[in-house]
Amino acid sequence: MQHTPSGPSLPSPSRRSLLRGIGGAAVLAGAGIPLLSACGGSGASSDPKTVTLGSNASDAVPKKAFTEVYAAFKKQSGLTVDVNTKDHNTFQEQINSYLQGTPDDVFNWFAGYRMQFFAAKKLATPIDDVWQKIGDNFPDAMKKLSKGEDGKYYFVPLTTYPWAIFYRKSVFQQHGYQVPTTWDQLVALCKQMKKDGLVPIAFGDKDAWPAMGTFDQINFRLNGYDFHVQLMAGKASWTDAKVKAVFDHWTEILPYHQDGAMGRTWQDAAQTLVSKKAGMYLLGSFVAQQFTNKADLDDLDFFAFPEINPAYGQDTVEAPTDGFMVSKAPKNHAGVVKLLEYLGSPDAEETYLKTDPSVVAASSKADTSSYSVLQKKAFEMISGAKSLTQFMDRDSRPDFTSTVMQPALQKFIQDPKGVDSQLSSIERQKKTIFASA
């Protein structure tokens, strides 16, 4: 390389201007950072006429139903609900950071353990004042679900739905099947269905959560609600003979489940019930979404999971309940109280159910006259229950259910014989997870 004296000076002006340009861009980028972080902060001021609400109702039907509810609230109180809707799963995945940041005043959440967790972490505000007004609207089981570990109320339930065994009336009629009420009858029915060329129990566990529903049902039928709650809260041991007995029962009916379950979504499994290839399906009442044809939907019916242990009968119903919580420092507290009092009223629930008939009201005061036959049955089942559970991933720590139980149950379904070593593995992992704060 030959450096002529004039060489370096010639390109320098252009280079310098280039540098200047880049420097300017860097300064701009630097200035951009505070601007961006400003976006993170909630722009809403403490306007006494608005209440902000973080919603996970991203599906079209619930979203529309909530819009109607908030519109009715505005008409009644003059307060505007400023809704910030996020995708349902994203909302759930980001809940930790959402509640620690600048959350909305009120947010959609689930009853039970998942609510108590945030209450114990001081990320929610107790709402005993609201419950003094709305307490009469709810049955005792719902009240139990709305309280934190400290005995204060943190949650206002709106809707709920039951888990049960779904079947088609025409199929049962055609083969002369009876609804089983005991375990032995269920096993006998499975055998008969297999003989008749049906898949006795439709099953799809690709998403890893449906199997948790089966476990829940067998566990609280066999060992009762109290043991189930203890087990979910990490207090009872997974190596207990009672838990082993749950898996023994499950192993007994596992051969009657649809095979290839690990690769099948619940929607595909539901289709086998729609097409009358399967006799029964244990799932939440949202299975009805797959029955798009009116005649098929009218043919759909369900029964409670049969009794296993006569001491507990069919006293527990798995009824995941959705509702509202208040974040740690709501900007408009007076407005929040008004909104929750409205949301806890039968009026709000009736407005919601007009648009979304796939669930039922959590309140026992709500008008049931517009319910479909299926809804009526669901409502009766839930209001007649002695205890309500919320589903494994809502009744227990989500880190435990998602990283330990989901893979473990999938493994059990593939290899029911290895259950003993699995249970001790679950217990070891449970201890470390529940030991951490």
Place this chain on the structure above:
Amino acid sequence: MSTDTTTKSPEAAPEPPPGAASKKKAVTRGHRRLLTRRDRITLALMAGVPTVLHVALVWVTALASIALAFTTWDGIGFDSIQWVGLDNFKQLFTDNPQFWPAVQHNVVWFVVLILIPTPFGLFLAVQLDKKIRFSRVYQTAYFLPVVISMACIGFVWQLVYNPDTGLINSIIGANKPGHYIDWIGNPSLNLWAVLIAASWRHTGYMMILYLAGLKSVDPSLREAAALDGANEWQTFKSVIFPTLRPTNTVVLVVTIIESLRAFDLVFVFNKGAQGTELLSILVTNNIIGESSRIGYGSAIAVVLLVISLAVIIPYLVATFRKERRA
């Protein structure tokens, strides 16, 4: 990489090159005149901003993640971070039923990619290099899977493998009770099913890399080999393939990276259920979402980091040694 070159430039610029000792005076004088105060500020900004970004986004986060691996933290408030020493690693190595399968699957992933799609990609590249008709069409066809995002590939193949309505089971009639072939769920099948999808994409990638390498082979080498009477296989084996050495290095590194970062395809395919556990998926499952086992997930990430370093450091050392020699 670009950060490194920019950080070097301010120190390098005022220093005269050691070879130009005779012109030292003129050059230093020139530089003194050139570097005004403003220039210095500009240069400091140019070097500083990327350095700060690099340190903050790469080094601080990596070190924080390593530090978190020795703690337990649910992600709520900094005061809930608790030091647990090596507990996370102890649990990981002894109690986690998914960890060792995950390590094994990452290794299998690499071995399969290097043994099947890589030679096949080379084979396609050699064929396409022969100036056959419609070469461009074939190139495009084989390269298309590389352009599609991994998530889409996972989604498409998941439809092909669907046990009830998928293409394969419908054709071979394996979607009836008792005859199910569960490509997605069966732990002895699903990894291979995913690997077919991964290989489908990787072949195109390898083909393009090798095709570029082949284009740069000096034609006179072929001519010389032909004059010496070498047949096609001999020419390839003794003349062409050895000249592809730099390409082979790139291919090896790319394949290692692909097998360590394998995630999206499997996550869409079956969320890393039994049979397809991967380290990256374990990290995600533990950290992201409601589970928030941040310390534990970081420990898995550290294991992944150590494996990556064990592979990358020898490669970088070898490359730099070669560069220095050259």
